[in-house]
Amino acid sequence: MKTSLKARYETDKSSAAATLAINAGDVKLRASMTDATVVNGPSLNGLSLSVEKPGFFIVDYNVPRQDVRFQFMNTIRVAEKPLNLTYIHGRGDNRTVLDGTLVLDSANKVSANYVFGSGNCKLKYAYVHGGVRTFEPCYDLTKNSWDFAVSQRVYGEDVFRASYQTSSKLLGLEWSRDSKLNGTFKISASLNLAEEVKMPKVTAESTWNFEM
Template sequence: MGRKVSLAYIHAMQKRKMTVEGLMELNEENKVAVSHVVGTKDCNLRYTFARRKLVVVEPVYDFKDRAWAVAVSRSFDSGDAMRGSYEAKNRKLELEWSRTFTDKGSFKISASFMKKDQEIIPKIMAESTWSCNL
């Protein structure tokens, strides 16, 4: 049908775990992927929509936990990137901003908020890398 299909079989002998993964590209902007651990109910279905590779939307459904998650990311010509995600299973919201410089390195600032019982647990993190020539 003119569509790209990828299949992978992963056998982790020490963990006694077999995973089958499949990916089908509907077109340049739309992909559907499935991952299943053989012999279990562990199965994920992921849809990826990438608009001109600048905006990416990825909803995921986990059949084992009957829970969904969604991630949205946006890249900018300036080297900035923003990403937000939400996991319904853990009631977790994550936000991230990163910038990459061609000569200096990069940095990333991220925050996550997880709701446990009636309490919201915040987590804030900053990372930086430097690039230098010796």
């Protein structure tokens, strides 16, 4: 049995969430709730239930919305290269997404994301240099625009990432750490260069994992 606690702070609000996961043979059972579940008395707000078989499927049920989300994963071989496919369908918003990633080698991979109905499609290439620096150019076919991201791993646990969306002129900076002893945290800031009054939006998020 595993438990995780997550706290999130933004410049205009803060929130908290908790997740309880139980291994039941080949599948995992999860129950998640947010601070909205317990504030002003126990309620179903923010409560969700999940069943997952790692590498095969995830079924999420949003209790207050009575909404189901299905996610199926599979891997096939294309020219002796692994192609990871993910199919996601949300019943409530009737949204279906197909995501595929072709792993060329340990340093290069190409991925595509397509949203059925809307025609939204993105193509992304990721290159890892020296095992510590990653370059990720992404092309949005719908907007006919490019997004760029570069990240650098430092001391094994810390990752610094910078991104820029040309269509919205959104600049993002992020610092994250994934530690088995102290949990994970992420601090990010975004700045819209298209706005006349340029005020950065800052977000801090921390997660602690426990085994029971």
